[in-house]
Amino acid sequence: MTTYIEPLAQESTPSIIADKLRKAIGHGELKPGAQLGEADLARKLGVSRGPLREGMQRLTQEGLLVSIRNRGLFVIDMTPDDIRDMYLAREAVERAAIQKILCGDHASAGAALCAVADRMLAADGDPAAIGELDIEFHELLVRLAGSPRLSRMHQTSIIETRMCIHALEETYLAADARAIEHNNLGEAIRDGDAERAERLLIAHMDDAIERLVNR
Template sequence: MDTKFDSTADTVAESLRKMIMDGELKGGDRLVERNLAERFGISRIPMREAIQQLEREGLLDTFRNRGAVVHMLTASDVKEIYDLRALLEGDAIYRSVKRLDNETVARAELVHRLLGDASLAARQGELNREFHALLYSRCGNERQLKVIAELRSQVERYERLQDTLLVDTPSFQVEHKSILQACRVRNARGARSMTIAHLNSARDIVMQLVESG
């Protein structure tokens, strides 16, 4: 019984997360628990658990009289999130580089080539996540990777509105290439500094989107 409950809540949380990431649910939108439970064909208990899960991830805010509302990022939120991402992702790649095997590097190189393919513009967000995940994968701290994923999800709704950004902005692919080259030669310090610089570039773009409303 417990396993089924957790599985249902997790599945619904993933669906709601995707709705936020895709912009179907926008900042300030209210989630009506009863209506969503009917839409997904489930009871309100797993729906409530899914909403609580997304609240813990920072995607939703819960108010006494309004219930759950999609969190609206402020410029201050963006700065805090990217400051944390720079610390955590810089450290993750620094420790991961020393343990990367050739197969993982080769997979990252393949993803990098796919990122440069304009015909795959609709998959840029997915490929970008995979590229970084591969290079962080040997950091040896699963909790750290989980927090990185949660922080990314808080701003990804803005990043995914710019799915073609990595195709249209050559500097992003240049930055990826530099990070990959540092990993290829196992230059941990270089990979860390380049990753932080890359995140700062992304932060500036997301900040502009948030400030423009």
């Protein structure tokens, strides 16, 4: 008989390594196209190569690393087609999240999202902070849907989005325009306006694609 009530296992070393590598990729410490050297990474992380390889394999399965035969492992380099595909996936997840939110307490959800937009406006002059708040807004949007599966699906595309945001910092709209853009989406959700929320989200994604692909 299978026993389900048993001591919980602590997070494994490969899981911790994978999480650290995801953050390093998302925040630009490991640049797009960079090669990952096992010996150097093992030394920096203070781990043996076995767990490191397992952690890197997880990121390969997620599409954040690519293995090139006879050369090694590399951080993905987002091509225009990759960017379009990533935003296609993000848009699908976030539209589904909005639909779920609108079936519940959309007023509170919208107010929480508008509060993040207010912080974006207050962070004018700090592109890195604004970029992080942009990500926070969209992570919160999906989290407010209360769907663990949507959140899991969103995770990899958000890391790829972080990579794109680093590339976009110099071409972003002025902070007040970006804050207004996010605030408008939050207000549409707060007011339960499904048509306006979907239209604003699609326009937001299309704008990001246009600036990334044509930068």
